[in-house]
Amino acid sequence: MSFPIEIDVTKLLITRFKVSNAISSWWLTEQKNSINFEAGTYQVALSSNLVPPVEFEVLADGTVSYSEAFATILDGRGSNRLIVKGFPVTLDATALSGKSRLFDLINVHDAISAEIIQSINILPGSYQFRFHAKREFIIDFTVSAAGAVECLSNNATVSGNSIRFHGFPINIDARSLSYKNLIIPGITPDFINTEVMSAQPFQLLPGEYSVQYQSGFYADFRFQVTSAGTVTYKTDFDTFLKGRDTSMLILAGLAITIDARALTFKKLIVLAGIPDSQFISTDTMHEQPFHLLPGEYFVQYQSGPPADFSFHVTPSGTVTYKSDFDTFLKGRDTPELILAGLAITIDARALTFKKLIVLAGTPDFQFISTETMHEQPFQLLPGEYFAQYQSGSPADFTYRIIPNGTVSYDSDSENFLQGKGSAVLTIVGLKVMIHANRFPQGVLMVGQDQLWIKREELHLLPGLYLFQQGSGEPANFEVKLGKNGIFSYENRFDVKSDGFLRGSGSAELEILGYSLWIDVSGVQNVTVRLLPFGDGINAPLQLIPILPYQKMSLEIQTAAKPTAYFDVKQNGTLFLYEDYPFATLEQRDGVALIRLILDTFRTKRPCRPPVMEKL
Known part of the structure; x- marks a missing residue:
């Protein structure tokens, strides 16, 4: 049973x-x-x-x-x-360096946090603590049938049923290195800060440890903390480490010189993944010295992704790299790395706007001038690049410089780029038409040359575009030009939805705007200006086209300069900010009208904003 x-x-x-x-x-x-x-x-x-x-x-x-x-x-x-x-046992590993250290009870339980003091229940028997590191360190202890705890390790102290792990005091001095915030994996996030004025103390258990930069790249060496509480390492590492058989490890580094003077862009190259962004300046008159740990390094422009190559600093104090990189690097097996770059020519003369294209990600803003009579040469590193207008809005495409010195790009960019597989990139742009005939001056494309567009054929790059009506701020909408040369925008902006644009899905964009009547017949012999455009209202009753804007104003040019602020929303709704004594919001033939009357004694009337009539 x-x-x-x-x-x-x-x-x-x-x-x-x-x-x-x-x-x-x-x-x-x-x-x-x-x-x-x-x-x-x-x-x-x-x-x-x-x-x-x-x-x-x-x-x-x-x-x-x-x-x-x-x-x-x-x-x-x-x-x-x-x-x-079971019996209660208290574990205390808080004295050890590292706020996120973990340890295991082998074959019993995994990933116990060392961040807090913990009370656990376990059965009588023998146990092994395993601390997470590159080479695992194990501490043995026992719990008797009566619940007594015993541990013979000199890295732990027993008091009653409590075990306290304390490790050894090890000092690490990284002040000689060029870069800041090194990490001992497993001790994260306790950094070895190379900017401090003295060596930094750590409490470490015996075992093997690695060093890495904060970005995640590991240095090509390891050191050990011995059971005697001293550090040791391979004799091959004597070129950059000091402190064997002591409690002080000195990361002296290797003297490496980097020469980037041949590259086009200045003060923009960093050793990638190093968050303090120490520059390899390309406009100095000489090479620049660094003290680096052996390991793999990447190079990048300040704001861009890493270049498509890496180099190694060896424990002997020399640099090395793949033979594929001989086209743009020099200095193999020496302590000097020369970034010679690749000769690339860029031709942007077909584009409409001049002096406005930069190699994005290079904040010294060297222009690819589109009005020169010839192509322009550059010395570039292999990697991914993107272009932008001076306004800061990047174009919607990238291209690559590959290590053999040629350019490449995606097939969907072939509508506006030429030169794949060669050393010359030609940016021909996309042929489009923009109409803004309703606006007396036309409209401006934000961040471009002062070209007033009324009906213009343009050669543009794909990307987002903003427009403005006269001087001042951009209007409150954007238009996208796709890689296929087709305009698009939100459906609610289209005239089919009573909006102010026409041409979505085509290469022809019409900017129509909304309509607004302004009546200044009640303001005699005084100039009235429409801001932020600065335009004067030239007739007692004037119909003007207007784009969606926030905080526009009509300013009466008297000594007091009374001003009426208003918005034109994206759906065409217009309203005044306040119930102004000198301005009313009305309608004329279904179109919004703002009437100004310079008569401070008249009675206020409530402002009830009507919806504007769409064109």
């Missing part, structure tokens, strides 16, 4: 368990497991063979029993529920 017995091990810090002769597979700790048992003797076993199993009985009446030897770690005698509670 069998009896249901619940086995509760939830108080223990274990991952899994099984019961001999009853459970053949491992069960998870979190579960309260009810199992049918025949009367007999059983054992609760952990996955570690260093922890003896705990024996119990199921009696003929369907209750559990156990010997007095296990009475301190078991509960539930005389019931159908066996509770395995």
Whole structure:
């Protein structure tokens, strides 16, 4: 006859368990497991063979029993529920360096946080703490049948049932290095800051450690903390490390010179992944010295992605790189790296706007002038580039300089780029037409040359464009020109939706705007200006086209300069900011009208903004 017995091990810090002769597979700790048992003797076993199993009985009446030897770690005698509670042990690893350190109880439980002092329950037996590092360090301890804790390691101290891990004091001095904020993996985020005025103390357990830059790139060496509390490392590393057999590790680095003077762009090259952005300035009169750890390095322009190559600093203090990079690098097997770059010619003369294209990501703003009579040469590193107008809005395409000195780009850019597979990139642009005939002066494209557009054929790059009506701020909308040469914008802006634009889905854009009547007949012999455009209202009653804008104003040019502020929303709604005594909002033939009357004694009338009529 069998009896249901619940086995509760939830108080223990274990991952899994099984019961001999009853459970053949491992069960998870979190579960309260009810199992049918025949009367007999059983054992609760952990996955570690260093922890003896705990024996119990199921009696003929369907209750559990156990010997007095296990009475301190078991509960539930005389019931159908066996509770395995173990002994409480306190673990304290907070003295060790590293706020996110983890350790395991081998074959018992994984990833215990060292960030806080923890009280755990475990069974009598032998245990091994394994601290996470490149070479794992293990501390042995035991819990007796009476619950006494014993640990013989000189990296831990036992007091009662508490174990405190303290490691060894190790000082690391990185002040000689060029770059800041190095990391010892596993000790993150305790940085080795190279800017401090002294060596920095760490509490480290014996084991093997690596060093990396904050970006994630590892240096090509490791050092060890010995069981005597000193550091050691391979003799090959004597060229850049000091402090063997002491408690002080000095990261002296290797003297490496980098010469980037041949490149076109200035003060823009950094060793990629180094967050303090120390520049390799290309406009100095000489090479620049650095103290670097051995390892792999990447180069990038200040705001762009890394260039398509890397180089290595070897423990012997020389640089090396792939033979594919001989086209733009010099200095293999010497302590000097020369970034010679690749000769690339860029021709942007076909574009409409002049002196406005830059190689984006290079904040010294060297222009590709579109009005020169010839192509322009550059010395560039291989990698991805994108272009932009001077306004700062990047064009919607990228191109690559590849290590063999030619340019490449995606097939969807062939509508406006030429020169794939050669050393000459020709930016021909996309042929489009823009109409803005309703505006007396036309409109301006934000950030471009002062070209007033009324009906113009243009050669543009794909991307987002803003427009403005006269001088002042951009209007409150944008238009996208796709790589296929087609304009698009939000559907609600189209005249089919009572909007102010026409031409979505085509290469021809019409900017129509909304209509607004301005009546200044009540302001005699005084100039009225429409701001921010600065335009004067030249007739007593004037119909003007207007784009969506925020905080426009009509300013009466008297000494007091009374001003009425208003918005034209994207849906064409117009409203005044206040109930002005000198301005009213009305309608004329279904179109919004702002009437100005310079009579401070007249009675105010409430402002009820009507919706503007769309064109």
